Amino acid sequence: MATTSRTRKRPESQQATGARRTRPKGRSGTDADTGAELLGHYRQMLLVRRFEERTAQAYTEAKIGGYCHLNLGEEATVVGLMAAVTERDYLFTNYRDHGYALVRGMDPGRVMAELYGRSDGVSRGWGGSMHLFDTEVRQLGGYGIVGGQLPLAAGAGLAISYRGGDEVVLCQMGDGTTNIGAFHESLNLAALWDLPVVFVVVNNQLGMGTTVEMASAEPELSKRAGAYRMESARVDGNDVLAVREAATKAVERARTEQKPYLLETVSGRLRGHSVVDPATYRDPAEVEEVRSQDPVTALHDHLVGTEVADADTLAELDAEIGGIVKAAVEFAENSPSPDPTSLFDHTYATPVPNDSRRLPADPLFPLDPTAGA
Amino acid sequence: MAHISYRQALHDTLRSELQRDENVLLMGEEIGRFEGSYKITAGMLDEFGPKRVRDTPIAEEGFTGAAVGAAMLGLRPVVEIMTINFSLLALDQIMNHAAKIYGMFGGQCSVPMVIRTPGGGGQQLAATHSQNVELFYAFTPGLKVVAPSSPADAKALLLASIRDDDPVLFLENLALYNTKGEVPDTDEPGEIGRAAVTRTGSDITLVGYSRMAHVALQVAERLAADEGIEAEVVDLRSLRPLDRQTVVDSVKKTNCAVVLEDDWLTYGIGAELAASISDGAFDWLDAPVRRVAMAEVPLPYAKPLESAALPSADDVVTVIHQTLDAVGRRSDRVGAR
Ligand SMILES: Cc1ncc(C[n+]2csc(CCOP(=O)(O)OP(=O)(O)O)c2C)c(N)n1
Numbered sequence: 170m171a172t173t174s175r176t177r178k179r180p181e182s183q184q185a186t187g188a189r190r191t192r193p194k195g196r197s198g199t200d201a202d203t204g205a206e207l208l209g210h211y212r213q214m215l216l217v218r219r220f221e222e223r224t225a226q227a228y229t230e231a232k233i234g235g236y237c238h239l240n241l242g243e244e245a246t247v248v249g250l251m252a253a254v255t256e257r258d259y260l261f262t263n264y265r266d267h268g269y270a271l272v273r274g275m276d277p278g279r280v281m282a283e284l285y286g287r288s289d290g291v292s293r294g295w296g297g298s299m300h301l302f303d304t305e306v307r308q309l310g311g312y313g314i315v316g317g318q319l320p321l322a323a324g325a326g327l328a329i330s331y332r333g334g335d336e337v338v339l340c341q342m343g344d345g346t347t348n349i350g351a352f353h354e355s356l357n358l359a360a361l362w363d364l365p366v367v368f369v370v371v372n373n374q375l376g377m378g379t380t381v382e383m384a385s386a387e388p389e390l391s392k393r394a395g396a397y398r399m400e401s402a403r404v405d406g407n408d409v410l411a412v413r414e415a416a417t418k419a420v421e422r423a424r425t426e427q428k429p430y431l432l433e434t435v436s437g438r439l440r441g442h443s444v445v446d447p448a449t450y451r452d453p454a455e456v457e458e459v460r461s462q463d464p465v466t467a468l469h470d471h472l473v474g475t476e477v478a479d480a481d482t483l484a485e486l487d488a489e490i491g492g493i494v495k496a497a498v499e500f501a502e503n504s505p506s507p508d509p510t511s512l513f514d515h516t517y518a519t520p521v522p523n524d525s526r527r528l529p530a531d532p533l534f535p536l537d538p539t540a541g542a
Numbered sequence: 543m544a545h546i547s548y549r550q551a552l553h554d555t556l557r558s559e560l561q562r563d564e565n566v567l568l569m570g571e572e573i574g575r576f577e578g579s580y581k582i583t584a585g586m587l588d589e590f591g592p593k594r595v596r597d598t599p600i601a602e603e604g605f606t607g608a609a610v611g612a613a614m615l616g617l618r619p620v621v622e623i624m625t626i627n628f629s630l631l632a633l634d635q636i637m638n639h640a641a642k643i644y645g646m647f648g649g650q651c652s653v654p655m656v657i658r659t660p661g662g663g664g665q666q667l668a669a670t671h672s673q674n675v676e677l678f679y680a681f682t683p684g685l686k687v688v689a690p691s692s693p694a695d696a697k698a699l700l701l702a703s704i705r706d707d708d709p710v711l712f713l714e715n716l717a718l719y720n721t722k723g724e725v726p727d728t729d730e731p732g733e734i735g736r737a738a739v740t741r742t743g744s745d746i747t748l749v750g751y752s753r754m755a756h757v758a759l760q761v762a763e764r765l766a767a768d769e770g771i772e773a774e775v776v777d778l779r780s781l782r783p784l785d786r787q788t789v790v791d792s793v794k795k796t797n798c799a800v801v802l803e804d805d806w807l808t809y810g811i812g813a814e815l816a817a818s819i820s821d822g823a824f825d826w827l828d829a830p831v832r833r834v835a836m837a838e839v840p841l842p843y844a845k846p847l848e849s850a851a852l853p854s855a856d857d858v859v860t861v862i863h864q865t866l867d868a869v870g871r872r873s874d875r876v877g878a879r
């Protein structure tokens with residue numbers, strides 16, 4: 170990291186294994202090992218679900234400002250991806266970043282504090298919902314400019330490769346992002362220079378209101394990899410194990426062979442593009458279809474159906490997660506707002522003479538009361 | 543001291559920084575095999591190899607952004623963008639990313655990188671290849687922008703830029719590459735954010751940067767020799783931060799100023815300087831601050847048209863004369879001779 174990063178162990182529950190595993194048969198895998206893993210994944214998916222629902226509520230209460238995009242419907246994808254990387258790997262995402270932050274191991278209270286614009290927020294109240302950043306968990310930013318994170322991720326891969334490291338960069342983006350120039354430039358660079366970057370297209374089938382078919386001449390987005398001789402895969406983004414397995418393969422390949430990879434996960438968006446979007450443009454049948462594939466409900470029913478856990482146990486888990494989210498909100502509520510005197514604290518990392526510190530009504534030069542008299 | 547060209551000063555400094563710090567690497571189009579469009583990086587691929595001197599595809603947004611990402615992990619990339627015109631393709635990565643990452647994430651991660659790029663019209667390159675758009679970068683908090691006009695400053699400010707932890711846009715100029723000057727042998731970094739008074743005088747203040755700071759000095763020497771007018775020249779050297787105090791202090795001494803700029807007048811850097819002077823030295827001013835700037839057209843190819851549009855030394859002299867006439871000072875001066 171360019172700045173000194175404090176090191177902190179992530180909780181045991183969030184330590185992902187880079188180990189190879191045999192593929193459980195989708196949701197029908199029943200061995201005890203998979204059952205316990207699935208339960209762990211369910212817990213994290215539920216954390217994302219309840220956190221996002223609470224976030225939407227806080228937004229309507231005007232506790233949160235600006236743009237606010239939720240991972241509702243993408244929980245299996247988020248958790249599956251995060252299970253495939255180790256704590257030494259780096260993550261870049263777009264603005265739809267709350268779930269990644271939580272599963273990656275940022276403190277839920279500090280994430281919520283960032284949404285609230287408070288001084289304990291992960292980005293000290295400077296970034297907000299779209300710009301969660303924490304050097305400790307190596308999540309190097311949510312980015313609000315579509316495609317902006319892609320060249321950065323390639324560059325992080327370059328730094329790793331330059332130093333002969335074995336970390337991997339995971340770069341998340343949306344389906345709509347595959348049409349911006351930075352997508353092409355970054356994938357080409359990563360392939361040309363053998364950079365350890367896994368590009369993940371989270372295909373939730375919508376830009377804002379724009380469908381994949383409306384925007385992409387080749388709607389099977391993973392096929393874009395062919396232009397860069399890059400390996401790729403397309404998986405069911407509602408299946409946490411399928412995502413985990415595909416991402417693990419991609420990450421391992423990047424780590425051991427220093428080759429980039431393009432992974433596409435296909436899921437759906439349960440709400441509007443952002444919390445203020447009523448999504449009236451959507452076909453009710455399509456929305457119903459997405460709802461019927463809700464990954465959290467599906468995994469709940471699977472866990473009960475395969476007797477990994479009974480409904481009561483899962484309800485208790487839900488209550489426990491509810492407590493975590495409640496505590497996060499309380500933490501955010503109690504965190505102080507940033508002090509306006511800190512406004513000029515981080516314009517520059519290296520202090521420089523003559524940097525402007527004037528407030529809107531300040532004069533450029535001290536007013537001279539005798540002048541003009 | 544060595545008497546070397548601006549180009550040589552840049553070349554030697556890049557080379558010594560590559561030798562000094564393993565984290566420094568060069569990236570850009572045609573900088574290795576082709577040795578640089580303007581040969582600043584001549585011989586470097588052979589000496590340092592393709593890992594440290596990295597030819598990139600024609601992808602300004604991609605490789606500039608990759609440099610930002612690499613800098614976030616602690617490398618110190620020095621990017622060459624062939625000319626500042628092409629930096630427009632990387633505008634998103636420069637303005638929205640390089641400039642924002644330190645502040646927007648609450649000071650957690652700095653971006654220690656340099657973007658070297660030459661500006662400059664007057665080479666008959668027509669409209670898209672003759673612009674000076676450093677204004678966009680000078681406008682942007684989070685970036686530092688330096689624009690040296692002499693070989694010595696080129697060296698000192700390049701050292702400072704590479705060693706600085708913030709993204710620095712390092713503005714060069716096509717017309718300056720072959721100019722020569724004394725350059726100290728020691729590796730003493732200059733100070734970003736400080737202007738320099740490169741000539742003292744009491745009659746009028748001339749303010750410029752990059753090529754126009756050079757023109758200002760030439761004009762000042764000519765006026766002193768021909769007319770006994772003593773102009774003070776302020777070379778901004780740094781466009782962000784902007785050292786307004788040095789400019790204002792000079793105007794308080796001379797009571798009038800002409801601002802030279804190599805780009806369009808409206809909304810330009812000269813406008814910022816004129817406003818700053820009026821804020822800081824209103825009661826000292828004997829005449830309005832005049833700006834000498836490019837005609838507001840896309841720069842044409844045909845030489846007579848191009849020459850008409852670009853500010854020349856004669857244009858500067860004309861405006862200085864008009865300003866001194868307005869305050870009645872030139873007749874004194876001429877009469878006194
Ligand atoms: C360069 C740019 N253009 C437009 C926007 C406005 N915008 C924000 S999100 C979005 C849709 C992106 O869709 P996708 O990549 O599929 O991501 P999703 O929101 O589905 O996660 C648009 C157009 C932007 N932020 N950046």
Ligand SMILES: [Mg+2]
Pocket residue numbers: 343344345371372373374375376
């Ligand atoms: Mg989308």
